[in-house]
Amino acid sequence: MLYYSYQDYVDNINLCIKLGYTVERIGISHAGLPIYAIHRGRFDTPQVLLHASIHAREHITSLLLEDLMHHSTHEVGVWYVPMLNPDGVRIATEGVGWLGEDRARFVQSICPDTSIYKANMRGVDLNVNFDAGWSEGVGNVSTPASQGYVGVSPFSERESVAIRDFTYRVRPRLTISYHSKGEVIYYTYRGEGEEYESEALEFARLLSYTIAYSPNSAGGYKDWYLLNKMGMGLTIEIGSDEYEHPYPYSDYHRIYNAHRDIISLCAKVVRNI
Numbered sequence: 117m118l119y120y121s122y123q124d125y126v127d128n129i130n131l132c133i134k135l136g137y138t139v140e141r142i143g144i145s146h147a148g149l150p151i152y153a154i155h156r157g158r159f160d161t162p163q164v165l166l167h168a169s170i171h172a173r174e175h176i177t178s179l180l181l182e183d184l185m186h187h188s189t190h191e192v193g194v195w196y197v198p199m200l201n202p203d204g205v206r207i208a209t210e211g212v213g214w215l216g217e218d219r220a221r222f223v224q225s226i227c228p229d230t231s232i233y234k235a236n237m238r239g240v241d242l243n244v245n246f247d248a249g250w251s252e253g254v255g256n257v258s259t260p261a262s263q264g265y266v267g268v269s270p271f272s273e274r275e276s277v278a279i280r281d282f283t284y285r286v287r288p289r290l291t292i293s294y295h296s297k298g299e300v301i302y303y304t305y306r307g308e309g310e311e312y313e314s315e316a317l318e319f320a321r322l323l324s325y326t327i328a329y330s331p332n333s334a335g336g337y338k339d340w341y342l343l344n345k346m347g348m349g350l351t352i353e354i355g356s357d358e359y360e361h362p363y364p365y366s367d368y369h370r371i372y373n374a375h376r377d378i379i380s381l382c383a384k385v386v387r388n389i
């Protein structure tokens with residue numbers, strides 16, 4: 117596989133429907149593409165929420181979520197949001213040909229090499245658009261860009277609103293935000309989440325990843341989730357820093373092998389926090 121595409125995502129959603137999984141459309145992107153959540157396992161347990169591809173060029177995280185949802189044992193309820201930024205993923209994988217002329221010119225002006233594009237279609241970095249220290253992060257910028265633009269206000273974007281409202285609705289006790297890369301796990305935000313250190317270390321041990329802290333970043337989903345005291349929130353950065361973006365899929369099997377028992381660990385942890 118060269119890369120995981122928007123079409124792969126659509127095909128997988130159709131497969132999930134055929135298999136009888138609960139599939140919900142939780143929002144629609146600025147370009148009109150659907151954002152889906154798929155449920156596996158039980159509804160009468162604490163719930164887990166995993167999301168991927170909030171950053172466009174990190175589409176390898178969508179493939180990981182697809183494999184986890186099909187190949188894991190689900191002892192508790194798990195919601196998967198495999199592609200939170202479908203417009204961005206299409207830009208990063210297909211270029212700008214599918215966009216209208218003005219929008220195509222705009223995207224190309226802020227990011228000539230679209231394969232490393234991170235933002236949504238409007239040049240907003242969705243993972244700095246949440247209401248948690250909004251616009252205070254190092255690297256934040258105040259105009260549309262491939263990365264780091266916070267938007268005109270917190271939750272100015274349809275995609276961040278979709279995951280915010282969905283999170284409020286299903287009240288997961290454990291969330292994992294998948295990003296790439298670095299093989300590190302973040303679990304705190306400005307003092308929030310520190311009570312989950314031992315559980316975060318269990319995830320680090322399973323994956324052979326390192327615990328990390330980013331005191332100067334803000335406005336992310338995990339930051340917002342922790343600030344609202346809804347449970348344990350992790351950001352997991354998959355893939356080694358020895359590679360550049362876009363991340364090579366030739367390394368995917370190694371990533372998946374490290375993750376193959378993560379849903380079981382989620383079940384164990386979410387029952388005890």
Ligand SMILES: [Zn+2]
Binds near residue numbers: 171243294296
């Ligand atoms: Zn990211």
